[in-house]
Amino acid sequence: MMTILEKQIEVLKSEVPQVTDFFSDYGIILDEGGFTLGEYLEQLPEDFYEDIGIDQVTLLENLDGFLSQLNLLQNTEAPKVSEITIIGGHDKTGNPEQVELKLIRGSVTSIVGPTGSGKSRLLADIEWMAQNDTPTGRVIRVNGKKPDPELRFSLEYKLVAQLSQNMNFVMDTTVAEFIAMHAESRMIENAADIVVDIIAQANLLAGESFTGQTPVTALSGGQSRALMIADTAFLSTSPVVLIDEIENAGIDRKKALSLLVKKEKIVLMATHDPILALMAEQRLIIKNGGIHKIITTTAKEKENLARLEELDNKLMSLRTRLRSGELIEES
Amino acid sequence: MKLITISGPPSSGKTAVLSNVIKSLKASGLHAGAVKYDCLATDDDAVFRSLGIPVQAGLSGNLCPDHYFVSNIEECLKWGFSLNLDVLVSESAGLCNRCSPHIKGVLAVCVIDNLMGVATPKKIGPMLKFADIVVITKGDIVSQAEREVFAFQVRRANAKARIMHVNGITGQGASELTSLFVNAPDTATLDGGILRFSMPAALCSYCLGETRIGMEHQLGNVKRIKLKQEQL
Ligand SMILES: Nc1nc2c(ncn2[C@@H]2O[C@H](COP(=O)(O)OP(=O)(O)OP(=O)(O)O)[C@@H](O)[C@H]2O)c(=O)[nH]1
Ligand SMILES: Nc1ncnc2c1ncn2[C@@H]1O[C@H](COP(=O)(O)OP(=O)(O)O)[C@@H](O)[C@H]1O
Ligand SMILES: [Mg+2]
Ligand SMILES: [Mg+2]
Ligand SMILES: [Zn+2]
Ligand SMILES: [Zn+2]
Numbered sequence: 001m002m003t004i005l006e007k008q009i010e011v012l013k014s015e016v017p018q019v020t021d022f023f024s025d026y027g028i029i030l031d032e033g034g035f036t037l038g039e040y041l042e043q044l045p046e047d048f049y050e051d052i053g054i055d056q057v058t059l060l061e062n063l064d065g066f067l068s069q070l071n072l073l074q075n076t077e078a079p080k081v082s083e084i085t086i087i088g089g090h091d092k093t094g095n096p097e098q099v100e101l102k103l104i105r106g107s108v109t110s111i112v113g114p115t116g117s118g119k120s121r122l123l124a125d126i127e128w129m130a131q132n133d134t135p136t137g138r139v140i141r142v143n144g145k146k147p148d149p150e151l152r153f154s155l156e157y158k159l160v161a162q163l164s165q166n167m168n169f170v171m172d173t174t175v176a177e178f179i180a181m182h183a184e185s186r187m188i189e190n191a192a193d194i195v196v197d198i199i200a201q202a203n204l205l206a207g208e209s210f211t212g213q214t215p216v217t218a219l220s221g222g223q224s225r226a227l228m229i230a231d232t233a234f235l236s237t238s239p240v241v242l243i244d245e246i247e248n249a250g251i252d253r254k255k256a257l258s259l260l261v262k263k264e265k266i267v268l269m270a271t272h273d274p275i276l277a278l279m280a281e282q283r284l285i286i287k288n289g290g291i292h293k294i295i296t297t298t299a300k301e302k303e304n305l306a307r308l309e310e311l312d313n314k315l316m317s318l319r320t321r322l323r324s325g326e327l328i329e330e331s
Numbered sequence: 332m333k334l335i336t337i338s339g340p341p342s343s344g345k346t347a348v349l350s351n352v353i354k355s356l357k358a359s360g361l362h363a364g365a366v367k368y369d370c371l372a373t374d375d376d377a378v379f380r381s382l383g384i385p386v387q388a389g390l391s392g393n394l395c396p397d398h399y400f401v402s403n404i405e406e407c408l409k410w411g412f413s414l415n416l417d418v419l420v421s422e423s424a425g426l427c428n429r430c431s432p433h434i435k436g437v438l439a440v441c442v443i444d445n446l447m448g449v450a451t452p453k454k455i456g457p458m459l460k461f462a463d464i465v466v467i468t469k470g471d472i473v474s475q476a477e478r479e480v481f482a483f484q485v486r487r488a489n490a491k492a493r494i495m496h497v498n499g500i501t502g503q504g505a506s507e508l509t510s511l512f513v514n515a516p517d518t519a520t521l522d523g524g525i526l527r528f529s530m531p532a533a534l535c536s537y538c539l540g541e542t543r544i545g546m547e548h549q550l551g552n553v554k555r556i557k558l559k560q561e562q563l
Contacts, residue, residue: 022487025453025487053457054528055528058461061491062487062489062490062491063490064490065486065490065491066486069486120501124504133510134507155479155482155486163475166471167472167474167475168473170445170446170448170472170473178476179476182476182479182480185479185480185484186479224474228474231475232475236476236479
């Protein structure tokens with residue numbers, strides 16, 4: 001930290017270009033003029049700091065925090081999450097939940113159970129890395145160990161990324177600008193390539209195509225969901241992806257899941273759709289706040305999945321025909 | 332007693348988040364009370380009362396609600412002690428982005444929502460930059476990417492705060508936030524307490540009720556806009 005204060009502003013700007021943006025957030029335009037950063041901040045008058053609503057000490061603390069975050073993101077020495085273990089607590093009546101469930105990267109698990117049974121709570125337990133300190137008494141291990149409690153508040157190690165039917169884009173940008181902004185927040189270097197990849201992938205998932213110039217708020221429901229999934233697959237740091245009821249999202253569900261699996265995500269889906277549920281390797285039956293049963297999808301079920309998909313395709317083609325004005329009269 | 336100051340822009344979800352926290356405090360057998368500081372009107376006292384906790388509401392009228400807050404928080408603290416509360420939450424309307432109710436040594440929370448746009452964190456002054464916890468709400472209606480970008484911007488404005496995502500409607504994340512409230516430092520007195528950041532000296536003639544426009548009516552602390560020479 002001290003060394004950075006001694007750097008000439010020109011030098012600093014070329015070594016860490018992100019500082020320009022950091023300071024402009026505070027309305028500070030770093031003038032070169034031969035100053036070191038420390039000298040420059042020192043000569044700003046007291047009432048300037050009053051005006052921007054921060055004092056020099058806190059500003060430097062924020063700079064320090066920002067730089068260490070940069071460092072963390074650029075040198076991804078982040079402890080990679082390869083598996084998560086859920087150790088049972090108790091259900092709503094206090095009966096012990098006898099499970100020890102390991103979820104590995106690239107796996108898909110569905111979660112089924114009526115409303116109020118505790119599906120969201122289970123996902124929240126994972127997100128919070130519960131240590132017998134939530135209503136369920138569950139314990140979450142990461143890579144077989146108790147995670148550092150400070151990681152709960154870390155943005156870089158956030159365990160869970162969420163996708164649900166109610167989510168929409170609200171930003172006033174185009175698709176390409178939007179992805180670039182997300183990539184920038186991750187300090188990704190080859191942002192331009194990622195933007196192209198994500199748009200291409202999202203187009204594979206969505207029925208109707210869109211381009212980088214489309215405003216995000218003009219995307220249809222299906223296109224938005226497709227972009228969210230592709231973006232999460234490529235750019236989210238979170239190892240766990242939680243999908244809450246996307247059955248009517250108008251996307252190719254099979255391709256969406258396989259993209260997430262290819263990107264080594266641990267996929268959890270709360271769903272009532274038999275096709276989605278059977279696409280998973282296993283499903284958790286939630287009852288009265290606890291994991292009541294774990295069912296591994298059987299060979300027979302996989303066979304039935306193929307038939308369900310056929311049926312689904314038939315329905316889909318009927319929809320297409322309806323749209324184009326055909327009669328549905330064959331018996 | 333634990334005093335906790337909660338601030339944030341209008342309609343960011345302060346009351347919704349606090350309601351969920353209060354329910355979970357009650358569930359663990361703790362006595363909570365609430366004070367709401369607002370400018371012209373508030374319905375929040377009724378919301379808190381419906382949760383069965385003691386409430387005070389103060390309206391600042393033509394004063395900045397945060398200035399009004401500092402002048403009255405000591406009284407409210409005493410009120411909290413008289414009721415033997417374990418936790419007293421003080422919600423204030425963040426109407427003026429330049430003032431903030433945060434006090435040194437008192438847990439300071441800022442509530443902002445994902446819908447405000449990515450440029451918002453840098454526009455919010457000390458109430459965000461000096462908070463210990465920044466709660467981000469309304470994550471249920473925006474995309475994962477927007478949540479991540481928004482949180483990144485918050486981090487840039489306040490490197491040290493704990494950033495928590497809480498859903499004001501479903502209460503997701505509220506029990507986690509509650510655990511931080513329970514571990515907040517105790518406040519025995521505010522005598523000798525210090526604000527984390529000064530409130531601006533807004534003493535111009537308009538503060539004092541002047542309504543006429545023009546140089547000759549401007550007195551005191553007046554600041555001029557710097558108009559730039561645009562090249563056409
Ligand atoms: N979708 C969604 N809506 C929310 C969330 N949190 C709060 N809201 C809604 O946002 C609106 C404002 O919430 P309040 O809790 O009244 O906000 P506030 O900050 O207390 O507002 P003031 O006290 O008036 O400044 C309400 O309609 C809430 O239901 C959330 O996480 N998701
Ligand atoms: N094991 C448990 N013990 C106590 N309360 C629980 C337990 N599991 C869930 N709950 C509570 O039950 C309520 C409903 O659970 P939720 O996860 O929202 O259900 P779903 O998502 O399946 O509709 C929540 O308030 C949750 O905290
Ligand atoms: Mg749910
Ligand atoms: Mg309120
Ligand atoms: Zn003010
Ligand atoms: Zn004035």
